[in-house]
Amino acid sequence: MGNLSRLLKESWTLVEEQQDKVAGYFYARMFLSNPELRDLFPTQMDVQRARLLGAIVTAVQTMEDPDRFEEYLQSLGRDHRKFHVEPQHYDLVGNALLEALRTFAGERWNIEYDQAWRDGYAVIAKKMMAGAAADTNPPYWNAEVLAHERRSRDIAVFTCRPFYPLDYRAGQYLSIEVPKYQPRLWRVYSMANAPRPDQTIDFHVRALGAGYVSGALVRRTRPGDLIRLAAPMGSMSPDHSSNRDVVCIAGGTGLAPVKAIVDELSRYNRTRWVHVFFGARDRDDLYDLADLNAMANKYPWLTVVPACSDDPGFDGEQGNISEVIARYGPWNDHDFFVSGSPAMVKATMRTLAGLQVPSIRIKYDAFTDG
Incomplete structure (x- = not known):
């Protein structure tokens, strides 16, 4: 599969800078050829436009790791049941995808690339x-x-x-729809607790910009409202067999999966020290600090370090959380969990690489609010 993966990645670079146009053309071809597919998608397509292409590109990037590739695609298939996707729809999507890639790659597209995408998409x-x-x-x-x-x-x-009953693991995420306000529009959020006997689930949501679902969940949702939850995904879960101490680094509402991981550890951990670094722009965004501090008071193995990047009056660590982590340590023999925006995760991964933390000990989740 190495040569196939190489051809897919190589050909993707031909259109990568035009991926918004590729996505627009892809959906236009699909809906023109198969109008019945339009009902599977939300009315607002501005954010959705890049999601299906993004999922396919992510699959291509994981192809060289067979276990991760298998797990990701099987989870993606389960998740897409929420759209009522049928087997025949996959061919329609594949045809539109190939046509979009050919169109925007232009003369640089060749028969080898064409066959690679046919073969790769068939596997996906x-x-x-x-x-x-x-x-x-x-x-x-x-x-x-x-x-x-x-x-x-x-x-x-x-x-x-x-x-x-909805079974999931601490550290996972799922898609949420708010049918009362935004039907057929799904956005991804992490569970903020480990599974409970009463089946209740907590979520942390930030409303930003034109975040239709996040805006509805933050500003309009009330107790008694009905929402829909899709199949859980993700593999940022703690390893029960590890005896290494744990470092969790969270930016903003990236705290949700970190809190779920700490919740799970609290049910069996007796020997592992757990350090939570929680970063935000200002103290108002340290929205769950009181609860984190209460947990730290309850569990002697847990320490919490909050930090603000733009709040000079904050009585705590100053700076981006990716920088703050380097002031502590050493971190030579710890399991790491990193969750936040893509920029925060990227900066944190650079810091950890500089601290010579082995990448195999780092699990991460990058997401965009809204």
């Missing part, structure tokens, strides 16, 4: 369909919002309970 589709076919769960879970609290100018923490 097969594994996604296998993941969907093997899933005995519903396409999505209806859930009731039980509690909702605004924690800052644009952040809310809410708790919901699915009507049907």
